[in-house]
Amino acid sequence: MSDHLDIRRIVREARVEATAAGSARVEAEHLLLALSARPDTNAGRLLVDEGLDHTALRRALDLEFERSLAAVGVRLDDFALPQERTRLVRESRLLGRSVQLAIQRALKAKAGRGRSHRRLQSLHLLLALVTPELGTVPRALQAIGVDRVALLATIQSTLAQAA
Amino acid sequence: MADGEDRAPRTVADGLAAVVALRRLADLIEAAQVDRALSEGWSWTEIAEALGVTRQAVHKKHARRVAAGGRGRRPGAAAAAGAPLGDDGDDGDDGPDEEAS
Numbered sequence: 001m002s003d004h005l006d007i008r009r010i011v012r013e014a015r016v017e018a019t020a021a022g023s024a025r026v027e028a029e030h031l032l033l034a035l036s037a038r039p040d041t042n043a044g045r046l047l048v049d050e051g052l053d054h055t056a057l058r059r060a061l062d063l064e065f066e067r068s069l070a071a072v073g074v075r076l077d078d079f080a081l082p083q084e085r086t087r088l089v090r091e092s093r094l095l096g097r098s099v100q101l102a103i104q105r106a107l108k109a110k111a112g113r114g115r116s117h118r119r120l121q122s123l124h125l126l127l128a129l130v131t132p133e134l135g136t137v138p139r140a141l142q143a144i145g146v147d148r149v150a151l152l153a154t155i156q157s158t159l160a161q162a163a
Numbered sequence: 164m165a166d167g168e169d170r171a172p173r174t175v176a177d178g179l180a181a182v183v184a185l186r187r188l189a190d191l192i193e194a195a196q197v198d199r200a201l202s203e204g205w206s207w208t209e210i211a212e213a214l215g216v217t218r219q220a221v222h223k224k225h226a227r228r229v230a231a232g233g234r235g236r237r238p239g240a241a242a243a244a245g246a247p248l249g250d251d252g253d254d255g256d257d258g259p260d261e262e263a264s
Contacts, residue, residue: 022191068184071172081191088194090228139180 003042003121003162007103010034010125014099018092021061022085028098029136032129033057035122043122046158050151056144064140098135102128109159123159130155197225 011026013034018026021033036054038044047053052060066076082088105128110120129137130152141148172178193214200210207226211218 022194023187024190064180065184065187068177068180069188071177072181072185074181074185074188076188079188079192079195081195085191087198087228087231088191090225090231134176136180136183139176 003123004119005041005043005122005125007120007125010038010122011095011099013037015092019089020085022088024089024092025094025096026092026099027096027136028102028129028132029057029061029140030092031099031102031125032137033061035126035129038122041122042158042162043126043155046123046126046155050146050154052141052146057140060140060144060146061136063143064136067143068139098132098137101132104128105131121159121162123155123162127152127155127159194225194228197221198229201229 010031014026014030017030017033018024021030023030032047033054035041035043036047036052036057039048047057069076102125106120106125109124109127130141130148132138133148138148141151172181197210200213207222208218211221214221
């Protein structure tokens with residue numbers, strides 16, 4: 001089954017996620033949110049099957065944000081920010097380092113190991129997003145009790161079946 | 164620290180994640196406060212001075228966003244209009260600032 005991922009499209013969708021989150025920069029977490037909203041891809045279906053739909057991921061990221069601030073004694077509630085964050089950024093144009101790294105890593109995953117895939121699949125990108133041990137994505141997953149290593153194994157076995 | 168809580172992050176990873184979160188929070192607060200200042204009739208020049216940056220910098224960062232409707236959705240914001248809401252970042256950037264009150 002073809003699971004070809006159009007990188008430009010998913011980055012465009014990640015920009016929309018970044019803007020909705022009030023982030024001037026597009027980061028790895030916005031790519032992950034974008035993938036979770038794509039049930040037409042293997043990655044999107046896998047995320048939903050694992051209980052990581054768009055809503056769950058948004059909640060995880062909010063929780064991570066709150067907890068990271070709490071670590072230095074800052075309470076998000078103290079700042080009376082508007083509920084709707086979309087208007088706090090102009091369209092998010094800048095791609096953060098985490099996005100560049102994720103795309104590089106996804107392309108490497110495509111080329112690597114045994115039967116290499118001719119085209120980039122959504123699962124390659126998901127693998128690349130879940131691989132890092134540090135950063136906002138792993139912290140957000142941890143915040144809602146996701147076993148990241150088990151998730152990685154699931155992605156890899158799904159990828160092997162899809163090959 | 165009225166509650167006497169220990170405010171040092173538990174781990175290095177927590178401390179570094181706090182830096183990321185604080186940067187993001189600062190961006191959100193800046194945008195919200197610039198909106199608020201404009202709706203209360205502040206000029207770009209005054210906002211820039213208060214933020215300690217150039218007028219060009221603050222205008223470039225916020226003007227397009229504000230023009231795109233940030234202020235429009237806020238009741239009463241129209242009355243405070245007067246700042247140069249150009250459709251791009253270089254609107255009026257090289258001229259003197261006439262609307263400073």
